[in-house]
Amino acid sequence: MVDTNESASLLNPTSAHEAEPLIELVDLTKRYGDFTAVNKLSLRIGQGEIFGLLGPNGAGKSTTILMMLGLTEPTSGKVRVCGVDPTRQPLSVKRRVGYLPDDVGFYEDRTGLENLLFTARLNRVPPHEANERAKKLLELVGLKEAADKKAGTYSRGMRQRLGLADVLIKKPNVIILDEPTLGIDPEGVRELLELIRTLSRNEGLTVLLSSHQLHQVQQICDRVGLFVQGSLLAVGTVNELSAQLFAGEPFWVEAEIGAPPLDDSDGESEPPGLSKLKEQLLQLDGVQTVRRDEVNPSLLQIGCQRDVSKDIAKIVVSSGFDLLSLSKKQYGLDEIYHRYFEGRKTG
Amino acid sequence: MNLKSINWFRGMKAAWAKRFAVFTRSAAADLSVTSPFMAIVQKEIADHVRSWRYGILFVLMLLTCLGSLYTASTGMRNAISTDNEVKSFFFLNLFTYTNGTLPPFITFVSFLGPLLGIGLGFDAINSERSKGTLSRLMAQPVHRDDVLNAKFVAALIVIGVMFFALGFLVAGLGMLILGIPPTPEEVWRLILFLIISTVYVAFWLNLSIMLSVRLRQAATSALTGMAIWIFFSVFYGLLIDLVAGATAPADPRDPDAVISHTEWIQLLMRLSPSQLFSEATTTLLVPSVRSLGPLSMEQIIGAIPSPLPLGQSILLVWPQLTGMVAETLVCFAAAYVMFMRQEIRSRN
Numbered sequence: 243m244v245d246t247n248e249s250a251s252l253l254n255p256t257s258a259h260e261a262e263p264l265i266e267l268v269d270l271t272k273r274y275g276d277f278t279a280v281n282k283l284s285l286r287i288g289q290g291e292i293f294g295l296l297g298p299n300g301a302g303k304s305t306t307i308l309m310m311l312g313l314t315e316p317t318s319g320k321v322r323v324c325g326v327d328p329t330r331q332p333l334s335v336k337r338r339v340g341y342l343p344d345d346v347g348f349y350e351d352r353t354g355l356e357n358l359l360f361t362a363r364l365n366r367v368p369p370h371e372a373n374e375r376a377k378k379l380l381e382l383v384g385l386k387e388a389a390d391k392k393a394g395t396y397s398r399g400m401r402q403r404l405g406l407a408d409v410l411i412k413k414p415n416v417i418i419l420d421e422p423t424l425g426i427d428p429e430g431v432r433e434l435l436e437l438i439r440t441l442s443r444n445e446g447l448t449v450l451l452s453s454h455q456l457h458q459v460q461q462i463c464d465r466v467g468l469f470v471q472g473s474l475l476a477v478g479t480v481n482e483l484s485a486q487l488f489a490g491e492p493f494w495v496e497a498e499i500g501a502p503p504l505d506d507s508d509g510e511s512e513p514p515g516l517s518k519l520k521e522q523l524l525q526l527d528g529v530q531t532v533r534r535d536e537v538n539p540s541l542l543q544i545g546c547q548r549d550v551s552k553d554i555a556k557i558v559v560s561s562g563f564d565l566l567s568l569s570k571k572q573y574g575l576d577e578i579y580h581r582y583f584e585g586r587k588t589g
Numbered sequence: 590m591n592l593k594s595i596n597w598f599r600g601m602k603a604a605w606a607k608r609f610a611v612f613t614r615s616a617a618a619d620l621s622v623t624s625p626f627m628a629i630v631q632k633e634i635a636d637h638v639r640s641w642r643y644g645i646l647f648v649l650m651l652l653t654c655l656g657s658l659y660t661a662s663t664g665m666r667n668a669i670s671t672d673n674e675v676k677s678f679f680f681l682n683l684f685t686y687t688n689g690t691l692p693p694f695i696t697f698v699s700f701l702g703p704l705l706g707i708g709l710g711f712d713a714i715n716s717e718r719s720k721g722t723l724s725r726l727m728a729q730p731v732h733r734d735d736v737l738n739a740k741f742v743a744a745l746i747v748i749g750v751m752f753f754a755l756g757f758l759v760a761g762l763g764m765l766i767l768g769i770p771p772t773p774e775e776v777w778r779l780i781l782f783l784i785i786s787t788v789y790v791a792f793w794l795n796l797s798i799m800l801s802v803r804l805r806q807a808a809t810s811a812l813t814g815m816a817i818w819i820f821f822s823v824f825y826g827l828l829i830d831l832v833a834g835a836t837a838p839a840d841p842r843d844p845d846a847v848i849s850h851t852e853w854i855q856l857l858m859r860l861s862p863s864q865l866f867s868e869a870t871t872t873l874l875v876p877s878v879r880s881l882g883p884l885s886m887e888q889i890i891g892a893i894p895s896p897l898p899l900g901q902s903i904l905l906v907w908p909q910l911t912g913m914v915a916e917t918l919v920c921f922a923a924a925y926v927m928f929m930r931q932e933i934r935s936r937n
Binding site: 363364 | 622623624625628629632636639720721722724725726727728729730731732932933934
């Protein structure tokens with residue numbers, strides 16, 4: 243067991259970075275007057291990794307990104323991107339890091355191609371090469387037909403894709419994407435994320451993306467960091483986080499039941515048959531909690547230590563209820579996130 | 590023999606072609622990779638020239654030129670009978686003379702120049718900010734000051750080219766209409782006048798760039814620029830008159846008090862860039878202007894009533910020119926400091 247873990251970690255970029263982090267933040271703090279936007283943030287991101295910085299609006303994600311690019315100075319703490327301090331040497335960081343701001347803008351009276359060529363010139367790419375690269379990238383992001391249209395006519399999703407091409411034209415080692423999926427339709431999001439993942443895998447590109455749309459991002463991130471009110475609550479893979487958080491009851495089973503046999507329930511009070519069923523379920527080995535869903539009363543939510551859905555089905559059926567459906571629930575980032583907030587509110 | 594020489598010639602040709610190709614290729618490689626600064630300058634110039642705004646301003650300036658040329662030439666035809674026109678810098682009258690229907694060229698420039706500067710600079714930074722291109726630009730390996738410098742240089746080049754084109758156009762048409770060529774000194778005075786005009790517009794350009802850094806809305810920045818322009822061109826003189834009236838010496842017969850008061854009022858007047866501009870250009874285009882301050886009777890008596898040589902005219906306006914450049918630099922420095930300290934987020 244230990245052996246397989248070892249080999250997995252060798253393949254897995256999450257631990258390959260330990261030797262030489264590409265992005266390293268140590269106790270990074272940014273204050274605006276009395277308001278602390280980022281509070282003692284420490285983070286290491288390795289080569290080839292896709293890291294998701296997740297958090298609600300105003301959590302300090304963008305501020306952190308600005309500090310990584312040297313666009314704003316940290317109040318205290320250390321930032322190293324590709325081994326360089328962006329506050330002191332912003333240019334050498336910007337040469338290696340591509341940054342896609344949220345809601346990226348382009349020169350609207352220039353075509354998409356011209357916009358890319360301008361960025362290439364700012365990065366001192368020779369014209370011939372720039373032209374080649376720009377055309378290749380436009381094809382890659384699916385804007386080949388729109389290359390000679392003015393950027394002002396582009397839709398939100400097209401702009402975001404042009405933004406990705408714009409980021410890639412300087413051949414960066416790291417790309418930082420701020421809310422890349424915001425305002426794009428679901429299919430567009432899927433395509434964009436797929437593109438990012440392919441790029442990262444094929445070119446060994448390190449990707450840092452920030453988002454508040456958790457379920458979209460969890461599909462492609464190697465690791466995620468939950469970022470709330472300027473501090474990092476947890477870092478790890480989605481599985482690690484859910485194991486940490488839901489240690490007691492890692493499985494939830496939802497059973498939809500119908501037509502109770504003793505139909506004497508009139509209104510609010512719980513039918514006695516149902517209470518009996520609940521007790522029976524609770525006596526089952528491994529089951530820890532049983533509760534009715536607030537929205538849909540015919541739905542029973544059963545929290546268990548291990549997978550006992552087989553036994554649950556038997557009990558429901560033998561107690562005379564109809565079992566309409568039985569489903570196992572997976573923990574996604576949404577639940578993890580929600581759980582963190584619950585913990586913060588009560589604690 | 591013949592064949593041999595042809596072969597030799599071919600060989601030489603090939604060798605030279607090769608050498609030349611190497612030379613051109615390396616030169617092309619060096620020249621083609623422009624610095625980011627030049628890239629921004631080129632883009633800005635292209636933007637200006639393509640824009641409607643520049644077209645409108647250009648047409649406005651062109652109409653001004655032709656209008657003032659017309660009034661000047663009709664007025665001057667009547668005055669041409671006077672002798673030694675070459676000596677009295679007759680040609681420069683094209684820019685200063687008026688028959689009363691329209692103001693002369695220099696007045697037009699001092700009035701419309703600010704509009705040109707404000708028009709080309711008021712949205713330099715804030716429109717990039719609101720369109721979300723500034724944060725993308727700043728994420729490229731470009732120095733922050735390069736952006737500001739490039740915007741200024743590009744607009745200045747555009748304005749300079751426009752002024753020189755229009756100035757020479759007026760001169761050329763003037764030659765056709767009057768049939769009198771300018772003397773070399775007149776040409777130099779004309780060029781100096783155009784340079785000073787460009788500096789004057791550069792001041793307004795910098796002021797508006799500064800406003801565009803400070804104010805997030807392009808419309809607010811344009812309005813503020815215009816307000817400052819109108820203040821200096823309309824209300825500032827009024828204000829100085831009030832101050833002059835209030836601080837007038839009690840005894841009007843005391844010459845020292847009167848002179849010091851006049852000098853004080855002049856100093857206040859010269860804080861205004863348009864005052865500096867009109868003093869400088871008048872001195873350059875009207876060589877008979879001998880002094881810009883008060884002169885006593887002793888100074889005037891014995892003076893030969895002849896035009897000043899070019900060197901003396903330049904010496905006379907040197908402080909004005911320095912003052913204008915200084916005011917321009919103050920605006921630029923302020924814009925620079927503000928821009929360097931600003932945090933650049935997307936679209937805010």
